[in-house]
Amino acid sequence: MQFERRFHMKVGFIGAGNMTSAIVKGMIKAQHLPKENIYISNRSPEKLEKLTADTGTIACSSNEELVSKVDVVILAIKPNLFSTVLPELSTHLLKYNPVVVSIAAGVSLAQMHDWIGSDSAMRLIRVMPNLNSQIGEGMAAVCGNEQTTQDDVEFVISIFQSIGEAIVMKEADFGVFSAIAGCSPAFTFLFIDSLARAAVKYGIPKEMATKIAAQAVLGSGKMVLESGETPWNLIDQVSSPGGTTIEGVLALEENGFMTSVVKAVDAVVEKDTNMN
Numbered sequence: 001m002q003f004e005r006r007f008h009m010k011v012g013f014i015g016a017g018n019m020t021s022a023i024v025k026g027m028i029k030a031q032h033l034p035k036e037n038i039y040i041s042n043r044s045p046e047k048l049e050k051l052t053a054d055t056g057t058i059a060c061s062s063n064e065e066l067v068s069k070v071d072v073v074i075l076a077i078k079p080n081l082f083s084t085v086l087p088e089l090s091t092h093l094l095k096y097n098p099v100v101v102s103i104a105a106g107v108s109l110a111q112m113h114d115w116i117g118s119d120s121a122m123r124l125i126r127v128m129p130n131l132n133s134q135i136g137e138g139m140a141a142v143c144g145n146e147q148t149t150q151d152d153v154e155f156v157i158s159i160f161q162s163i164g165e166a167i168v169m170k171e172a173d174f175g176v177f178s179a180i181a182g183c184s185p186a187f188t189f190l191f192i193d194s195l196a197r198a199a200v201k202y203g204i205p206k207e208m209a210t211k212i213a214a215q216a217v218l219g220s221g222k223m224v225l226e227s228g229e230t231p232w233n234l235i236d237q238v239s240s241p242g243g244t245t246i247e248g249v250l251a252l253e254e255n256g257f258m259t260s261v262v263k264a265v266d267a268v269v270e271k272d273t274n275m276n
C-alpha cells in the first residue's frame with residue numbers, strides 16, 4: 001500500500017490491555033500512523049483514559065462507536081470473549097465494513113466469520129503475535145480470509161512490523177508458528193537460565209551470568225538474521241578444530257539437544273491440534 005494512502009487509514013483497537021499498549025506505542029514510535037488516526041475502546045474507562053492520555057490517541061466510549069469510525073478494527077481482547085463481543089458488534093461491523101483483525105490465540109477465521117454472521121462476507125485477518133512484541137522485537141504471522149485484498153494484508157503486516165517482524169502464513173501452519181515463535185521465547189528463557197545456572201556452578205553470580213547469557217543469545221539471533229549464513233555454517237565458524245566449542249556442541253548432541261527441541265515443538269503442535 002502506498003505510504004500516502006496508508007497514512008490516511010484509521011485503526012481502532014478493542015481492548016486497552018498489554019498488547020494494544022505495545023502495538024500502539026510501537027506504531028507511534030515508528031510513525032506508522034498519526035496518533036489522531038488511532039482509536040481505542042475498553043471495558044473499564046480507567047485503563048482507556050490512561051492509555052489514550054499517555055499516547056495522544058482517541059478514546060471511544062463504546063466498541064460500537066469505534067467500529068463506526070475506523071477502517072481497521074483490531075480485536076485485542078481475551079480469546080474467550082470473542083463469542084460474545086463479535087455477535088454484539090455484528091450489526092455495526094456489517095454496516096461499516098471495516099477489516100476485522102484478531103490477535104487472539106486459538107480463534108480461527110472460520111469462528112470469527114460464524115460469530116459475525118454466517119452469511120457475512122467481511123474481510124477478516126488473523127494475526128499471531130508473540131510476547132516479544134512488548135519490547136518491539138515481536139514475530140507475528142498474518143493470514144487473511146478470501147475476502148481480504150493484498151492491500152488489507154500488507155497494511156496489517158506494516159502495523160506489526162512497527163513492533164518487530166511480520167510475515168504471511170497459511171492458517172493451517174499457525175500451530176507450528178505458535179511453537180517456534182509463540183512458545184519459543186519460553187524455551188529460550190529456559191536455555192538462558194540453564195547457561196546462567198551452569199556459570200553459577202563455576203562461581204559466577206547469577207545476575208551477571210544471566211546478563212552474559214542473554215546478550216550472547218541476543219547476538220546469536222542477530223548473527224543468523226544479519227550474516228546471511230545458515231546456523232550450521234555459523235556453528236562451524238565458532239568450532240575451531242580441537243577446540244573447546246566442538247566439545248560443548250558434541251556434548252549437547254550426545255544428550256539429545258536437537259531431538260529435545262523437536263520433541264518440544266511436537267508437543268506444542270499436538271496440543272494445539274487437540275485444542276482446535
Ligand SMILES: NC(=O)c1ccc[n+]([C@@H]2O[C@H](COP(=O)([O-])OP(=O)(O)OC[C@H]3O[C@@H](n4cnc5c(N)ncnc54)[C@H](OP(=O)(O)O)[C@@H]3O)[C@@H](O)[C@H]2O)c1
Pocket residue numbers: 014015016017018019020041042043044045047063075076077078079081085103104105128129130131132
Ligand atoms: N500478551 C501477549 O504477549 C500476547 C501474545 C500473543 C497474543 N496475545 C493475545 O492478545 C489478546 C490480548 O492480550 P493482552 O495480553 O493484551 O490482554 P489484557 O492485557 O488482559 O487486555 C485485554 C483488554 O481487553 C479489555 N476488554 C475485555 N472485554 C472487553 C470488551 N467487551 N470490550 C472492550 N474491551 C474489553 C480488558 O478491559 P478490562 O481490563 O478493563 O476488563 C483489557 O483491557 C489476547 O487474545 C491474547 O491471546 C497476547
